[in-house]
Amino acid sequence: MLLHHAGGTLVAKTTLQDVAREAGVSLATVDRVLNGRTGVHVRTIERVQAAIERLNYQPDRLASRLARGRDYRFEIVLPTGANEFMRMLEAEFRSTADRYVQERVRLAVTHVDVFDGEALAAALERLPADIDGVAVVALDHPAVSEAVNGIVERGVPVVTLVSDLPGTKRAHFVGIDNYAAGRTAATLLGRFLGHRSGKVGLIAGSLSLRDHIERQYGFEQVIAREYPDLMLLPLREGRDDDAQVHDVGRALLAEHGDLVGIYNVGAGTPGIVAALEESGRAREIVFIAHELTPFNRRHLVRGTIDAILNQDPGHMARSAARTLLALREAVPIVPGQERIRIDIFVRDNVP
Incomplete structure (x- = not known):
């Protein structure tokens, strides 16, 4: 047990050796328990943890790393x-x-x-x-x-x-809570559209990404319950690639003259921006995207993107x-x- 100064008073500081002695195990075993390594019996782990609690051991983590x-x-x-x-x-x-x-x-x-x-x-x-x-x-x-x-x-x-x-x-x-993000995107899109009716397109990178699945589910749940005048189109995948997402966005716009909204669940937003601006319909379609990248920020300010959900x-x-x-x-x-x-x-x- 070492002594150190605390406000002019010598205070005892518990060491790893003290923990090992209290638990009746070797110093190496204490080190394995503290670092979460395998090969230590459950009862031994419990004994070491109990000794740590009894002695109120506070490890000097930087010193431990040096050691x-x-x-x-x-x-x-x-x-x-x-x-x-x-x-x-x-x-x-x-x-x-x-x-x-x-x-x-x-x-x-x-x-x-x-x-x-x-x-x-x-x-x-x-x-x-x-x-x-x-x-x-x-x-x-x-x-x-x-x-x-x-x-x-x-x-x-x-x-x-x-x-x-x-x-x-x-x-x-x-x-982030991706389910909540999808619900938030739906609420934003529905509020921006007001009482307009029409179709809404969803674009994702891949439905093998759980964050995209959860965002889609949250979005669809709110649209179905709160905005019955909006018709959700089947989700299309673009692998978060700008060129592929551009093709998907262009197809959506060409196939649906009554498209009023787009929610991009993942990345590839530059592709959608390009498709919207090429169509001349950027101001009439509400577009919700993710992540405040430099590109997205610029087009949010310009008005092609209406709102961005971001994670820092x-x-x-x-x-x-x-x-x-x-x-x-x-x-x-x-x-x-x-x-x-x-x-x-x-x-x-x-x-």
Whole structure:
């Protein structure tokens, strides 16, 4: 037990050796329990945790990292492609990584085609065996779920980003309530349209992405209940690709002269903007999109986009890093701090 000064008074500070002695186990066993590693009997874990509570042990986490002899290594798995929001999220992770170097934590970014379940699963399975945590934009695919569970079973915490996999052993989800986002989009579109009737188009990246499914479900529920004069068209997929989404948007406009609204569930908004402006109907069709990217911001101000639902990529990157570190060091996650809000922007309040 060490002594340190607190307001001029010497105060006893509990050490790992004290915990090991109290629990009747080795120092290595205490370290395994604190770091969530496998291979420790459940009763031993309970004994160590009880000793920690009795002694009110507060670990010096930076000192513990120094004692490990190497930094924590977290892998961030993001989509390939030109998705502007994902590029913003990557930039925020790189900025977060710069700040965490002094904390003995390193973040590395890996790019994968997240629309290809087999490719994403293979990339997860190829991650180094000695990593300390993974954050991944996940596809709802059996092979991806199996890969995530395999990583967790090795004692490595996994958090999902943007799109969740709640049926897996992942530890935490970093993202907005996507069901609520879809409901909010429907309310905004219905209010903007007032008493107009007509058809509404939905465009998603993929219905294998849970965030897109949840947004679609929330949107459809509110439109069906609150706005019976609006007819929802079957959802069309564009893989969050600007060119593909442009083709989808152009087809919607050509096929439905009575189209009054569009909700883009995912990315690819530049494609819809181009289709609307080419048609000359941009001012008569209410368009709700996601994410306040530089492009979306510009066209929100111009009036082609009527409202944007946003999730802050900086908050998400910092939250994912804090959460992985908390999971790795077995300290509580602060729910209020890690809750990602749904921001609503119109042209009058855009930052």
